[in-house]
Amino acid sequence: xxxxxxxxxxxxxxxxxxxxxxxxxxxxxxxxxxxxxxxxxxxxxxxxxxxxxxxxxxxxxxxxxxxxxxxxxxxxxxxxxxxxxxxxxxxxxxxxxxxxxxxxxxxxxxxxxxxxxxxxxxxxxxxxxxxxxxxxxxxxxxxxxxxxxxxxxxxxxxxxxxxxxxxxxxxxxxxxxxxxxxxxxxxxxxxxxxxxxxxxxxxxxxxxxxxxxxxxxxxxxxxxxxxxxxxxxxxxxxxxxxxxxxxxx
Amino acid sequence: xxxxxxxxxxxxxxxxxxxxxxxxxxxxxxxxxxxxxxxxxxxxxxxxxxxxxxxxxxxxxxxxxxxxxxxxxxxxxxxxxxxxxxxxxxxxxxxxxxxxxxxxxxxxxxxxxxxxxxxxxxxxxxxxxxxxxxxxxxxxxxxxxxxxxxxxxxxxxxxxxxxxxxxxxxxxxxxxxxxxxxxxxxxxxxxxxxxxxxxxxxxxxxxxxxxxxxxxxxxxxxxxxxxxxxxxxxxxxxxxxxxxxxxxxxxxxxxxxxxxxxxxxxxxxxxxxxxxxxxxxxxxxxxxxxxxxxxxxxxxxxxxxxxxxxxxxxxxxxxxxxxxxxxxxxxxxxxxxxxxxxxxxxxxxxxxxxxxxxxxxxxxxxxxxxxxxxxxxxxxxxxxxxxxxxxxxxxxxxxxxxxxxxxxxxxxxxxxxxxxxxxxxxxxxxxxxxxxxxxxxxxxxxxxxxxxxxxxxxxxxxxxxxxxxxxxxxxxxxxxxxxxxxxxxxxxxxxxxxxxxxxxxxxxxxxxxxxxxxxxxxxxxxxxxxxxxxxxxxxxxxxxxxxxxxxxxxxxxxxxxxxxxxxxxxxxxxxxxxxxxxxxxxxxxxxxxxxxxxxxxxxxxxxxxxxxxxxxxxxxxxxxxxxxxxxxxxxxxxxxxxx
Numbered sequence: 001x002x003x004x005x006x007x008x009x010x011x012x013x014x015x016x017x018x019x020x021x022x023x024x025x026x027x028x029x030x031x032x033x034x035x036x037x038x039x040x041x042x043x044x045x046x047x048x049x050x051x052x053x054x055x056x057x058x059x060x061x062x063x064x065x066x067x068x069x070x071x072x073x074x075x076x077x078x079x080x081x082x083x084x085x086x087x088x089x090x091x092x093x094x095x096x097x098x099x100x101x102x103x104x105x106x107x108x109x110x111x112x113x114x115x116x117x118x119x120x121x122x123x124x125x126x127x128x129x130x131x132x133x134x135x136x137x138x139x140x141x142x143x144x145x146x147x148x149x150x151x152x153x154x155x156x157x158x159x160x161x162x163x164x165x166x167x168x169x170x171x172x173x174x175x176x177x178x179x180x181x182x183x184x185x186x187x188x189x190x191x192x193x194x195x196x197x198x199x200x201x202x203x204x205x206x207x208x209x210x211x212x213x214x215x216x217x218x219x220x221x222x223x224x225x226x227x228x229x230x231x232x233x234x235x236x237x238x239x240x241x242x243x244x245x246x247x248x249x
Numbered sequence: 250x251x252x253x254x255x256x257x258x259x260x261x262x263x264x265x266x267x268x269x270x271x272x273x274x275x276x277x278x279x280x281x282x283x284x285x286x287x288x289x290x291x292x293x294x295x296x297x298x299x300x301x302x303x304x305x306x307x308x309x310x311x312x313x314x315x316x317x318x319x320x321x322x323x324x325x326x327x328x329x330x331x332x333x334x335x336x337x338x339x340x341x342x343x344x345x346x347x348x349x350x351x352x353x354x355x356x357x358x359x360x361x362x363x364x365x366x367x368x369x370x371x372x373x374x375x376x377x378x379x380x381x382x383x384x385x386x387x388x389x390x391x392x393x394x395x396x397x398x399x400x401x402x403x404x405x406x407x408x409x410x411x412x413x414x415x416x417x418x419x420x421x422x423x424x425x426x427x428x429x430x431x432x433x434x435x436x437x438x439x440x441x442x443x444x445x446x447x448x449x450x451x452x453x454x455x456x457x458x459x460x461x462x463x464x465x466x467x468x469x470x471x472x473x474x475x476x477x478x479x480x481x482x483x484x485x486x487x488x489x490x491x492x493x494x495x496x497x498x499x500x501x502x503x504x505x506x507x508x509x510x511x512x513x514x515x516x517x518x519x520x521x522x523x524x525x526x527x528x529x530x531x532x533x534x535x536x537x538x539x540x541x542x543x544x545x546x547x548x549x550x551x552x553x554x555x556x557x558x559x560x561x562x563x564x565x566x567x568x569x570x571x572x573x574x575x576x577x578x579x580x581x582x583x584x585x586x587x588x589x590x591x592x593x594x595x596x597x598x599x600x601x602x603x604x605x606x607x608x609x610x611x612x613x614x615x616x617x618x619x620x621x622x623x624x625x626x627x628x629x630x631x632x633x634x635x636x637x638x639x640x641x642x643x644x645x646x647x648x649x650x651x652x653x654x655x656x657x658x659x660x661x662x663x664x665x666x667x668x669x670x671x672x673x674x675x676x677x678x679x680x681x682x683x684x685x686x687x688x689x690x691x692x693x694x695x696x697x698x699x700x701x702x703x704x705x706x707x708x709x710x711x712x713x714x715x716x717x718x719x720x721x722x723x724x725x726x727x728x729x730x731x732x733x734x735x736x737x738x739x740x741x742x743x744x745x746x747x748x749x750x751x752x753x754x755x756x757x758x759x760x761x762x763x764x765x766x767x768x769x770x771x772x773x774x775x776x777x778x779x780x781x782x783x784x785x786x787x788x789x790x791x792x793x794x795x796x797x798x799x800x801x802x803x804x805x806x807x808x809x810x811x812x813x814x815x816x817x818x819x820x821x822x823x824x825x826x827x828x829x830x831x832x833x834x835x836x837x838x839x840x841x842x843x844x845x846x847x848x849x850x851x852x853x854x855x856x857x858x859x860x861x862x863x864x865x866x867x868x869x870x871x872x873x874x875x876x877x878x879x880x881x882x883x884x885x886x887x888x889x890x891x892x
Binding site for chain 1: 436523807
C-alpha cells in the first residue's frame with residue numbers, strides 16, 4: 001500500500017509547528033501504525049533527517065505511552081484500541097492520514113507527536129492511593145469484597161493513563177481519567193476511609209492543572225482504549241457533592 | 250575474588266527472620282540524612298522507593314518513561330504466585346520453595362528462594378490493602394488459579410492484567426511518597442553511568458530525555474531496578490525501551506554479571522509477519538490448555554489451508570513426543586520443539602527471510618468438545634487480541650504461534666542482601682540474577698519484583714546505611730563524578746559525529762538475528778564461536794557507519810536508541826561467551842552437545858552446579874569468570890522429565 005501522511009512536526013516546546021507531508025510506500029497491511037512510522041523514520045534517519053518523535057513503549061496497548069490523533073480521532077478509527085495496536089489493514093491503499101499530537105492546554109507539546117502528560121501524575125499524587133505503609137497490611141482475606149464491587153473497581157482500574165479522553169474532549173477535561181481512579185478506590189472497602197478527601201483533592205488538582213469541565217459529550221468514552229464508562233464521571237460527581245457537603249474544611 | 254553469597258547459617262525456615270534481627274537499624278531521626286538513588290520504577294523499583302520513602306529516607310527515583318506508571322512490569326498478564334494455600338490443596342511455603350528451585354533446574358540459591366516463598370504471602374496482603382482489584386469469588390474472598398503446570402492453585406490474578414494492577418498499586422504507593430516529599434521523581438531520565446568512589450557506589454550520571462542535559466546525582470546507596478536484557482535479541486516481548494544500559498554500565502564499573510546466558514523463551518507468541526516487525530506479542534500460555542499444537546507432516550503442505558488437511562496429514566508433535574504432558578510441556582520444551590519442526594521446513598504462515606517460522610495452535614477439537622461459547626468465555630480476550638493483530642479469526646482457522654524471548658534470568662550478581670560486589674550497589678527484580686536459576690516459573694516474576702522491592706531491599710539497605718554512616722563530603726565536583734560525566738558526554742558526541750549511512754535500528758536487527766540464531770533456543774559451540782566473531786564486526790561497523798541525526802539538545806530518540814544499541818553490541822558478546830562456557834544444558838539454556846538420548850536437556854551437576862559471574866576487563870579483552878558454587882541441602886537434585 002501507499003499511504004500519504006500529514007504529520008505535525010514541531011522541533012521543541014517553544015517552536016512553531018507545521019504539518020509536513022510524507023509519502024510512505026511499501027506499507028504492509030500487517031504492520032502496526034507505529035511500525036509504519038518506524039519504517040518512515042528509518043528512511044529519514046538514513047538521510048540524516050530528524051525522525052518523527054512519538055511516545056511508545058510496550059506496543060501491546062497496556063503501558064499507555066502511545067497516542068496521537070489519526071484524522072482527528074484519538075487513537076484512530078478502531079474501537080477500544082491504542083495506536084500501537086492499530087494495524088494498517090484498517091486503511092486502504094492511497095489513504096491520506098493526518099497525525100497530530102493530543103491537543104490540550106494541560107498537555108504541552110514537547111516535540112512532534114509527543115506531549116507532556118505529567119499533569120496526570122500530579123492528579124494521582126494528590127490522592128489517588130490508599131494510605132497504607134509497607135508491612136501494615138492486614139491478612140488479605142480478612143475483608144471480603146462483594147464480587148460486583150470488585151469487578152466494577154477493576155473496570156475503572158483498567159485505565160492506562162494515555163490521555164485520549166482529554167484529547168477527545170471539546171473542553172480538554174480530565175474527568176474520565178480522574179473519575180476512574182476515584183471510583184476504583186472508592187468502590188473498595190480498603191479505599192473507603194479516604195473516599196471524601198480523595199475526591200476533593202484529586203478534583204482540586206485537576207482544576208489546578210488547567211483541564212476543562214465535563215459537559216457530557218461522551219467523546220472520552222468513545223475513544224477510551226479500555227472502554228471506561230462515563231458512568232464513573234457521574235459517580236465521581238456524586239462522591240464530590242457528598243464530600244463537599246460533609247467536608248469540615 | 251571469592252564470591253560470598255552471605256547466606257545466613259542455621260535452619261533455612263528461620264534464616265530470614267534471624268538475619269533481619271541481626272541487621273542494623275537507622276535511627277528514625279537520622280534517616281532523612283541519607284540519600285538513596287533508585288533507578289527504574291517497575292514493580293521492584295517503585296516498591297523499594299516507596300517503602301524507603303515511608304521509612305523516612307531521602308529518595309530520588311528515576312525512570313526513562315514519561316511516567317512511573319509505564320514500566321514493563323505492566324504487561325505481565327498471568328498472575329502472581331503466593332503460598333497462601335487459600336484453596337486448601339496442599340500448598341505451603343516449602344512447596345513453593347521446592348517448585349521454584351526445581352523449576353529453576355537447580356541453578357539458584359536455596360536461601361534466596363526460600364525467603365521469596367516466605368514473603369510471597371505478605372505481598373498479597375500488601376497489594377489488597379492498596380486496592381489492587383484481584384479476582385474474587387462470589388463470597389467476596391480472593392480467587393486463585395493453577396498456572397504454568399503447577400499442581401496447586403496458588404496464582405492470584407486480575408483478569409489478564411495482573412502486572413498492570415500490581416504496578417499501579419506500587420505506583421500509587423510511590424505517588425503518595427512523592428506527595429509527602431520523601432521521594433523526588435525524575436521521569437524521562439535515563440541513567441547512563443554509575444559512579445564508584447573508593448569501592449562504594451556513590452552516584453549516577455543521567456541524561457534528561459526532554460532537554461538532553463547530563464546530570465550528576467550523589468547517593469549513599471544506589472539501587473538498580475532496571476529490568477532485563479531481552480531486547481538484545483531486538484525482537485522480544487519486552488517494551489521497546491527496555492535496555493541493558495544501567496546494569497551493563499555497572500558491570501563496566503566492576504559489578505559482576507551473573508549467568509547472562511539464562512534467557513527464557515515463551516512458546517506462545519504471535520509470529521513475525523515481516524522484516525518491519527518491531528516487537529512480538531505474547532499470548533497467554535493458558536491457551537495450551539485447550540489448543541492442540543501441530544504442523545503438517547509434509548513440508549509440501551506448509552502453504553495449504555490448514556482446515557483442508559486431514560487428520561493423518563497432521564503431526565501433533567508434542568502429543569506424539571510427550572504422551573503424558575502433551576501440549577502442556579514446560580515453556581522451554583514446547584519452544585525447542587517448535588523450532589525443530591520449523592527447521593525441518595514444516596513451519597507455516599508468512600515466509601520471512603526465506604523461512605516459515607510458525608506452528609498451528611488449533612482450537613477446532615476443543616470447540617467441538619465444549620462449544621464455541623465456552624472457548625469464548627475462557628479465551629475471548631486473547632482471541633480478540635489475536636484477531637486485531639493478525640486479521641484472522643481463530644475460531645475458524647487455527648492460530649499461528651512461535652516462541653519469543655520473554656524474560657532474562659541472568660543479571661547482576663548479588664548476595665543474600667541483594668547487594669552486588671560493589672558496596673552500596675543494590676540490584677532488584679529482573680535486573681539481578683538471584684531467584685529463578687536457569688528457568689523462571691510462570692507467575693513468579695511479579696512475586697520476585699515485589700518481594701525485593703517491598704520487603705527485602707528496604708531492611709538490607711537500611712542495614713548498609715547504618716553501617717557506613719552519613720555525613721560524607723562527596724560532591725559532584727569529586728574527580729569520580731567529573732570523569733564519569735566527561736566520559737558520558739564524549740560518548741554522546743562520538744555517536745552524534747559518526748554521521749554514517751545506516752539507521753540505528755538496522756544494527757540492532759542485525760545483532761538480534763545473530764543472537765536469536767546462535768544464542769537463542771538452542772546453542773552449539775560452533776554457533777557461539779561464530780557469533781563471538783560476528784558481533785565485534787557489527788559493533789565496529791556501528792561505530793563507523795551509524796547515522797544518529799540531530800544534536801544532544803531537546804528530545805532526540807535516535808540518540809537514546811543509539812546509546813542502548815551500543816551497549817547491547819558489547820553485552821551480546823558477554824552472553825555468547827557465558828553460553829559457550831556453560832557446556833551443559835539447564836533450564837532455558839540448551840546446548841545441543843548436552844542432551845539425553847531422546848533429545849532432552851541434560852544437566853551436568855559435576856562441572857556446572859555453579860553461578861557464573863563475569864568481571865569486566867575491557868571491551869576488547871575477555872572478562873574473568875568467577876564461580877559461586879551452589880549447594881542443595883533441602884531440594885534433591887533430579888533430572889526433569891515430561892515424558
